[in-house]
Amino acid sequence: MTAGGVSRLTIRAVVNGRPRELDVPTHALLLDVLRDDLDLKGAKRSCDSQVCGACTVLVDGLAVSACTYLAVEADGRAIVTVEGLADGDALHPIQEAFIEAGAVQCGFCTAGMLLTARALLAENPTPTREQILHSLRGSLCRCTGYRKIVDAMEARHGARVEERPGSAGTRRTFGGEGAMSGPPATPTTPEERPGSAGARRTFGGEGAMSGPPATPTTPEERPGSAGARRTFGGVGAMSGPPLKWIGRSVRRVDALEKVTGRARYVTDLVVPGMLHARVLRSPHAHARLARVDATRARALPGVVAVLTGADLTWCDPYCGPAFRDRPILAIDVARFEGEPVAAVAALDEATAEAALDLIDVDYAPQPAAITLEEALAPGAPLVHTGEPLAGHFADLSSLKPEPGTNVCHRFRFARGDAAAALAGADLVVEDTYRFPAVQHYAMEPHAAVAAWDETGSLTVWASTQNPYSVRVELAKMFGAPLSRIRVVVPHLGGGFGSKTYAKLEPLTAALAHVARRPVRLAISAAEAFQTVRRCSARVAMRVGFRRDGALVAVECDAQYDVGAYADIGPRVVQKATYTATGPYRVPHVALGAAAVYTHTTPGGAFRGFGVPQLAWALESLFDVAADRLGRDPVDLRRDNLLGHGEEFAPGDTPIDGKYEESLGRAAEAIGWTQALAADRGRGVAAMLKASIGPSVSEAIVRLHADGSVTVLASAVEMGQGTRTVLSQIAAEVLAVPLERVTVVPPDTAITPYDQTTSSSRSTTMTGRAVQVAAEDVREQLLRVAADALGLPARDLALEDGAVVSAVQRLTYPEILALRFGMSGGELIGRGVVAPGRSAAPLGGSTPFWEMAVGAAEVSIDEETGAVKVERYVSVADVGRAVNPLVLEGQDEGGVVQGLGHTLLEEMVYTDGHLVNGTLLLYRVPRADDVPALACRFVENADGAGPFGAKGAGEGSLIPVSPAVANALARLTGVRLRDLPLTPERVWRALRARKDPETHAGEPS
Amino acid sequence: MLRPFALHRPGTAEEACALLATLGEDAAPYAGGTELLLLMKLGLLRPRHLVDVKRLAGFDVITDGGSLTLGAAVTHRAVERSPLVAARCPLVAAVARHVANVRVRNVGTVGGNLAFADPHSDLATLFLTLDAIVQLVSPRGRRELALADFTRGAWETARAADELLASVRLTPWPQGTAAVYVKFGVHERPTLGVALALVLDASRARVTEARVAVGCVDPRPVRVPSVEARLRGVAVPELEDVAGAIGELAAAAVEPDDDLHGSADYKREMVAVFVRRALRIAAGRARGASTPIPQFPHAVIA
Incomplete structure (x- = not known):
């Protein structure tokens, strides 16, 4: 013991049964020592404040937060x-x-959950x-909705899984041959297999989505068109030939690596020689940068590069998918609290952090517009004064800002004469509803590693949902051909829209360019609050009905707060507003919305893409109308639902599901017509959402000489199970x-183009591309086998890795040997899904409609105002559930994420500052918030997707708020218009x- | 990420205090680190020396000598599982089970909790009703302070820079006291905590003395003498009759501000609601009622 203390210690610990001796600095955190010194990357850094549990490890059997625990404390412990x-x-x-129960999704919380459970x-x-x-209580998950995690811990998973449709029963061992490949549920004859010619006629192959070739298609062939609908699937296809892999709750293909901590995320990657970056952020909502002087920081030993906005003269510093309005680093002006002002790359993170203190910035604070009201007021401080450049999507070229205002884009969609129809309506209900800014809190905060090579090629390992969009941005900014930009995506620890479009990648690449070394930038969860959020909104809606309950008109005037930079906000506004009428038949519509800049964190994509904000208004007003008309809310909805095959808008895809079935099943499951306890209320809500159109997915399927298969596709695995689903499709x-x-993770140098992993599109679009590519391989196999056997291809079928006729059998290795004359070579199949532009109002038809209905049963603690959701039912029309367990998990997570913004979540600004931008202060749902929950499928x-599947995963979230508020209104008579429904x-x-006189005019 | 610091592991409290005296503002006592390291990571505290107090003799023990003494370095987990605490102050063990989360309880300490004086904490509120006395040691010797005097405000205590919080002494309630702790709030840390204890006469028919504290609403937890006075002498069957009144008295005794946890008027009303509810639960316990404790959303009842 010296008066000086010690700054390093040698510790001896038994780590995972193995004695270790480590010399560590006293300030080293156990998490960093485990991850960096021992290469044990399973423990993750997420909230960094002991709230989330992602970094949980056991010390002498007790769970601790390794992110807030000194490594020296491990001395002498196990x-x-x-x-x-x-x-x-x-x-x-x-x-x-955990695997059996389906408790693993993105995997970022999994290690902590497992150790907590243990x-x-x-x-x-x-x-x-x-x-x-x-x-x-201290373990957060943002994907699963917790239900399956609790199930796994209760160890009742075996019974539950066996009850599930599509389940092949439980298997307690892992890794053995065939462990994931149980026998088909029923024996099938070759003729009945989906690979057979008969099945191909049923499930498509000739249609527009089934390129190659990727030639322009005629409108009749588009998936949304009536012709295409006839080609694909079609009602009744569920009774088609038995399927071996589709529709089964097989284990996730990534489950093993996730439960063992072997799954790698961007934050786990180590590139030789890489530097570590930190970002200096503006403390002001709006400030001129009078001086940014990095001289002292540059002089700090260990600092390799410092970047400021003024340094970015050698590249195009602006990016953005809608408008290229966002600089890599603030140039002259900072437009929101947390905007990056400078960045440092250093030998280690601590040096980079220390260097931030040495960057001298003189801020001249300016008046800020934080709220929609402030931004839209006459004379409001302007967020942007110049004309922004168009973004990189041709289909967004119609977006236009309004100069001299904070309106960054205005969208209108009209049909019929809404004003006249409302004037003539028997009942008009109207009100203004508010939806809060909320944070995705994907448990993995954004991260990127960038490296330039000596030829000027750039590789970026990125936590992104759309590597190909990131590639376009980087190519534009750095003036490189697309072929020289490589974006690689390992596992994502959740996305929910937060990782769409470029986020950290441009800054990381710019730093790497200046430093001439690879650079890693991994931000904190708190910094994610300063990176992107959901667009908050104010929605004024008027809805007119005839006395008989027929919906005659909807008028909508919405403002979305898109924050300081447009990101994809204008597209959110446009696309959501187009479907503001929800799943209903409405002859007269006048829908308008504005995307409004404010001096706050940029708003972007978030599960639901603008629709939750509008459904909150419409579905609430539906119940108000039912009340006024004396109608049952379920009946009133049923009367107005769009029918199967009915047109939504001229030129767009007709409705491709059966809403009445979803509504009926949701009502039945919640017990809509059953007696209800006096202290409970029930509510229902529906949703409709378009996916992206036009839209492109491409895939390559390679059949190798030994009969194994590689799928190359660029759908990002972010917890939703896309690798598993694509595997099932190829295997089928x-x-x-x-x-x-084997599904290869996205890598723009290897895996072919895919537009984006968002909009619930991957199973439908990427899955369809994989199906087409696999069918291409199948055709090649059949051709070679037909020649060899002297039989017409129509007499052959694929069965258990072989082409079979009634009497003969050629295995794939045999066929490839015949084809190539040696034991080598491979068959390569190509799949392109490219519906192209259409006459639909937004320029492209949606490839499918996402359709779901939610029903809630709630109780209320009247003295505190605390709402408790006791039961919740979600019914989603998914066409076909490729993997019911995975899909159920995704929808459960969607409901619980919806409960977050319904009851708890809101980014709160006070005096221009975000006051709850950490997980200590921003409350997301925990396991004990989850109601009795049932997610079902029609x-x-x-x-339009493979085997009649269509997109899902967002639909379960959207009805939650109005279903809960409708239930609350039916229970208490009180109608709330602002989310979240906090107790206060x-x-x-x-x-x-109770006391309307005294409390009149109080905000609700 | 933490900035570098020197770690000191003194063997005795005297050595620790000497270090703190020498190092002054540059040093911070360190036990579980669940609060200290968090603030250091955020850069809100930047001590260059940490003085580890976990290994100091007597700091991690629980002793019973008429009163119950919890060493400053006793973890919440140890409190939760201590047979001594369960026997002498069962509500303390029950509340310890609900402090923060399992990882914080495994590492975080009683002393750290009190010394940080986070206004949204459970222990200080409960300990006020146990007439807690904290023992402080320094190069000048030992002193004792009532917890009410030790906690001066939000994150503010009477501890001098060279003083160490060595232990806290609780005065257990008489056997048979009917008590409850209730906390409420949607946030990670509680919006409101109410500790209420009814000391009963031998026949369990009448309240001879009451202790009530409200925490998380004001910058520091407070005892509510007006409520205690109103409850004194009330017959158990008549407690329900005073529930409304004591709720109002408690609400009048707090001075909340508007913040993330809620508006002042809401918080004041919740004080009334939860003091009433606490009384009803305690009254049920006084009657030995076997009816299940009601559940309230976002509330934890210990």
Whole structure:
């Protein structure tokens, strides 16, 4: 013991059963030592404040937050990380349970959840549900909705999985041959297989989405057109030939790597020689940068590069998908609190952090417009004064800002004469609804690693949902051909829209360029609050009905707060407003919306893409109208639902599902007509959302000499299970076991173009491209086999890795040997799905409509205003569930994320500052917030995707707010118009109802 | 990420205090680190020396000598599982089970919690009703302070820079006291905490003395003498009759501000609601009622 203390210590710890001796600085956190020194990357950094549990490890059997625990405390102790849970190849039972229950999605929370579970179960092998929820009080998950995690911990998963449709039963072992490939549910004859000619006629192959070739298609062939609908799937296809892989709840193909901590995310990557970056951010909502002087920072030993906005003369510093209005670093002016002003790349993160303190910035604070009202007021401070450049999408070229105002884009859509129809309506209900700015909180904060090589090629490993959009941005900014920009995407720890379009990639690439070394930039969860958020909105809506309940007109005037930079906000506004009328038949519409700049974090894509904001208004007003008309809310909706095949708008895809079935099943499941306890209320809401059109997905399927299959596609695995779904599709078409299929993660140098992993499109579009590519391989196999056997191809079918006729059988290796005359070579199939532009109002038809209905049962603590959602039912019309368990998990997560903005979440600004921009202060749903939850599907195989599937995953979230508010209104008579329904807000509304005189005019 | 610091591991409290005296503002006592390291990571605190107090003799023990003494370095987990605490102050063990989350409880300490004086904390509120006395040691010797005097405001205590919080002494309620702790709020940390204890006469028919504290609403938790006075002498069956009145009294005794946890008037009203509810639960416990404790959304009842 010296008066000076020690700054380093040698510690001895047993890590995952192995004695270790480590010399560590006293300020080293256990998480960093495990991840960086021991290469144990399973523990993750997410909230960095002991709230989320992603960094959980066990120290002498007790769970600790490794992010806030000194490594020196591990001295003399036993550490267990997720890598140490399994005994060699034998998984720990809790790992098995997580896989079986479907408790693994993006995987970023998984290690922490597993270790928390293990610590609990070690002390208490048979915990009650209350004890499980109590143990999960400090464990957040943003994907799963927690239900399957709790199921796994209850170890009742076996029974549940077997109950599920599409399940092949439980398998307790992992990794053995055939473990993922149980026998087909029913024996099939070759003629019945989907690979057979008969099946091809049913499931498409000739239609527009089934290129190659990628030649322009005629309108009749478009997937949205009536002709295409006849080609694809069609009602009744569910009764077609039995499928081996489609429709089965097979284990996720990435489950094993995720439960063992081996799955790699961008933050886990180490590129030799890479530097570490940190970002200096503006403390002001709006400020002129009078001086940015990095002289002292540049002089700090270990600092390799410092960038400021003024340094960015050698590249085009602006980016943005809608408008190229966002500089890599603030140039002359900072437009929101947290805007990057300078960045440092240094030998280590600590040096980079220290250098930030040495950058001298003189800010001249300016008046700021934080709210929509402030931004739209006459004489408001302008966020942008110059004309922004158009973004990089041709289909967004129609977007136009209004000079001299903060309106960055205005969208209008009209049909009929809404004003006259409203004037003549028997009932007009109208009100203004507000939706808050909320944060995605994907548990993995954004990260990127960028490296330039000596030839001027750039590689970026990025946590992005659309590598190809990032590639376009980087190519434009750095003046490089697309072929020289390579964007690689490993696993994503959740996205939800936050990782669409360029985020950190341009800055990281610019730093790497200046530093002439690879650079890694991994931001914190708190910085994610300063990166992107959901567009908040104010929606004024008028809805007219005839006395008989027929909806005659909808008028909508919405303003979306898109923050300081447009990002994809204008597109959010345009696309959502187009469907503001929801799933209803409305003859007269006048829909208008403005995207409005404010001096706040940029608003962008977030699950639902602008639709939740409008559905909140429309679906609430629907119940107001039902009340006024004396109609049952379910009946009133049913009367007005668009029918299957009915036109939504001229030129766009007709409705491709059966809403009445979803509505009926939701009503039945919640017990709509059943007696209800006096202290409960029930509510229902529906949604309609378009996916992206025009839209492109391409895929390559390679059949190798040994009969195994590689799928090249660029759909990003972010927890939704796309790798598993694409594997199932390829395995189905090529009749091979699932474990013989490998899906290569997106890499723009290797995997072909895919527009984006968003808009619920991957199963439909990328999946269809994989199906087409696999069918291309199948045709080649059949051709070679037909020649060899002297039989017409129509007499042949694919079965268990072979082409078979009634009497003969040629395995794939045999066929490839015949084709190439040697044991080598491969068959390559190509799939292109490119519906192209159409006469639809937005310029492209949606490839499918996302359709769902939600129903809630709530109770209220009247004295506190706390709303409790007791039960919730979601029914989504998915065409066909390729993997029911994965889809169910996704929809459960959607409902719970919806409960977040319904009851809890809101980014709060006070005096121009975001006051709850950390997970300590921004509350997302926890396991104990989850109601009794049932997510169900309507499956009529009528989707445009493979085997009649269509997109899902956003639909479950959208009805949550209005369903809950409608239930609350039916219970209490109080109608709330502002989200979230915090206890205080509800309490105030209840008080105003009881005592309207005293509390009149209070905000609700 | 933490900035570099020197770690000191003194063997005795005297050495620790000497270090703190020498190093002055540059040093911070360090126990579980659940609050300290968090603030250091955020750059809000930048001590260049940490003085580890976990290993100091007596700092991690729980002793019973008429009163119950919790060493400053005793973890929440240890409190939750201590047979001594369960026997002498069962509500303290029950509340410890609900502090923050399991990881914080495994590492975080009683002393750290009190010394940080986070206004949204459970222990200080509950301890006020146990007439908690904190022991401080320094090169000048030992002193004792009532917890009410030790906690001066939000993140503010009477601890001098060279002083260490060594332990906290709780005066257990008489056997049979009917008590409850209720916390409420949607946020990570509680919006409101109410500790209420009814000391009963031998026949459990009448309240001889009451202790009530409200936390998280004001910058520091407060005892509510007006409520305690109103409850004194009330017959158990008549407690329900005073529930409304004591709620109002408690609401009048707090001075909340508008903040992220809610508007002042809402918080004041919630004080009334939860003091009433706490009383009803405690009254039920006084009657030995076997009816289940009601559940309220976003509320934890210990």
